[in-house]
Amino acid sequence: MKDLPMSHASPLSRRAVLAGLTALSAPALFRPRTAFAEAGRPFIQPPLNEGRFENGRRVFDLTVAPGLHEFRPDIATDTIGIDATFLGPILAARAGDRLRMNVGNRIGEPMTLHWHGLHLPAAADGGPHQEIAPGAVWSPEFDLMQKAGTFWFHGHQHERTGAHVWAGMAGVLRVTDEEEAALPLPRSHGEDDFTLVLQDRRFDADGQMPYAMNMHDRMAGMQGDVMLVNGQTSPVLEVDAPMIRLRIVNGANGTFYGLHFADNRTFHQIASDGGLLAAPIPMPGAILSPGERGEFLVDLSDGAAVMLRAETFGAEVAMMGTSGVHDVMEIRPRAARPAPALPERLADLPALPDATGEDRRFDLAMTGMGMMGDFTINGMGYDHSRIDFAVPLGATETWTWTNTTPMLHPIHIHDVQFRILSRNGQPPADHEAGLKDTVLIRPQETVALRLSFTDYADPVLPYMYHCHILEHEDAGMMGQFTVV
Ligand SMILES: [Cu+2]
Numbered sequence: 338m339k340d341l342p343m344s345h346a347s348p349l350s351r352r353a354v355l356a357g358l359t360a361l362s363a364p365a366l367f368r369p370r371t372a373f374a375e376a377g378r379p380f381i382q383p384p385l386n387e388g389r390f391e392n393g394r395r396v397f398d399l400t401v402a403p404g405l406h407e408f409r410p411d412i413a414t415d416t417i418g419i420d421a422t423f424l425g426p427i428l429a430a431r432a433g434d435r436l437r438m439n440v441g442n443r444i445g446e447p448m449t450l451h452w453h454g455l456h457l458p459a460a461a462d463g464g465p466h467q468e469i470a471p472g473a474v475w476s477p478e479f480d481l482m483q484k485a486g487t488f489w490f491h492g493h494q495h496e497r498t499g500a501h502v503w504a505g506m507a508g509v510l511r512v513t514d515e516e517e518a519a520l521p522l523p524r525s526h527g528e529d530d531f532t533l534v535l536q537d538r539r540f541d542a543d544g545q546m547p548y549a550m551n552m553h554d555r556m557a558g559m560q561g562d563v564m565l566v567n568g569q570t571s572p573v574l575e576v577d578a579p580m581i582r583l584r585i586v587n588g589a590n591g592t593f594y595g596l597h598f599a600d601n602r603t604f605h606q607i608a609s610d611g612g613l614l615a616a617p618i619p620m621p622g623a624i625l626s627p628g629e630r631g632e633f634l635v636d637l638s639d640g641a642a643v644m645l646r647a648e649t650f651g652a653e654v655a656m657m658g659t660s661g662v663h664d665v666m667e668i669r670p671r672a673a674r675p676a677p678a679l680p681e682r683l684a685d686l687p688a689l690p691d692a693t694g695e696d697r698r699f700d701l702a703m704t705g706m707g708m709m710g711d712f713t714i715n716g717m718g719y720d721h722s723r724i725d726f727a728v729p730l731g732a733t734e735t736w737t738w739t740n741t742t743p744m745l746h747p748i749h750i751h752d753v754q755f756r757i758l759s760r761n762g763q764p765p766a767d768h769e770a771g772l773k774d775t776v777l778i779r780p781q782e783t784v785a786l787r788l789s790f791t792d793y794a795d796p797v798l799p800y801m802y803h804c805h806i807l808e809h810e811d812a813g814m815m816g817q818f819t820v821v
């Protein structure tokens with residue numbers, strides 16, 4: 338195989354996707370992967386589940402159980418699914434709904450299910466303190482206090498998050514609201530609006546994907562060489578629409594995706610983790626860290642087929658460079674036809690709230706070579722019985738993160754949608770200026786966030802803040818705070 342500089346293979350992504358990722362990046366290699374399965378199977382999405390209504394509540398019944406999933410025809414791989422053989426349904430709900438989630442645990446070991454990105458009481462969060470015993474059903478109830486957007490849910494069991502998500506314990510929550518519904522955007526699920534959970538997996542000779550970590554996996558997070566879209570390899574999406582919306586979830590354990598199109602066409606980001614941006618942002622490429630979501634508009638008016646690609650990075654990109662470029666999904670428009678104009682404005686983002694409370698500092702560090710337990714925040718690993726601090730209810734705080742490790746860390750904070758104040762003293766890029774719950778902190782970077790803690794207090798039960806590389810989280814790069 339001939340190694341080509343990335344600038345030959347993918348000039349726009351080299352400039353736009355890697356730019357600023359790290360100045361230390363080794364020359365990137367272009368290594369097209371051999372197909373894992375025969376390409377060209379039709380793109381499929383998990384079923385849309387709108388729940389059922391009961392006493393004014395939207396109720397979702399979710400059963401988490403072992404599955405056998407065919408990633409390759411006629412090869413059954415052991416998995417975990419949520420009412421499916423791998424991953425779970427796309428839950429559809431409206432902002433303001435009262436939700437009740439009935440989560441049944443049939444996996445034979447303790448688990449939790451965390452509602453990633455939602456503002457809710459700590460008791461309903463689904464973090465490590467809301468353990469569901471084998472055979473039990475957990476039924477939190479809460480108000481859906483989000484803007485329209487793409488959220489997700491996944492396992493969060495203490496020290497088992499990586500294993501559970503790797504096996505398939507994750508799903509998507511699609512939230513709609515009136516503000517979004519009034520905009521001229523594609524929103525017909527399965528026609529011009531598609532949800533993609535991106536993951537990568539490693540399979541053994543028997544077609545299984547054991548959660549067997551080697552030294553590198555412990556340091557950098559589990560990564561695979563097979564790209565999955567909703568648990569499927571190399572799908573083809575045929576569409577009739579001249580403009581489509583892709584809701585993309587990075588559901589990987591430890592892989593960063595630098596998304597771009599093979600023909601380097603510009604696409605537009607319209608939403609970040611917590612909902613719509615102020616205006617569509619033209620992007621030649623977009624990085625999604627583990628845990629992050631983005632919604633993108635893709636113009637298909639030329640009628641030409643195009644390949645969505647992902648340049649994949651591990652946390653150690655600063656030391657090792659990228660691990661390759663993967664074909665993710667081919668999009669085939671059935672015809673050329675004019676695309677509608679993009680809306681000039683999307684949402685009115687509220688002004689950054691003024692700080693009323695503490696300035697807190699978080700130092701991300703590692704010792705040794707990232708052996709188990711060596712990832713720390715403020716010098717400490719996670720202790721399930723230690724609450725690191727309490728935030729007064731109603732406070733707006735500034736949390737400043739500094740990364741002294743040579744690795745990338747996507748930091749996720751439960752309960753809140755926050756705003757990025759600055760990266761190394763500079764204002765955030767437009768696509769990072771909206772609502773966020775997960776933020777990439779590069780080596781040697783200092784990132785300041787503004788967060789408001791409203792509505793829910795609990796003197797006992799905490800929320801989590803942690804690295805969303807699940808192997809870093811499980812190794813202790815996590816802390817807990819209460820809102821009181
Ligand atoms: Cu990390």
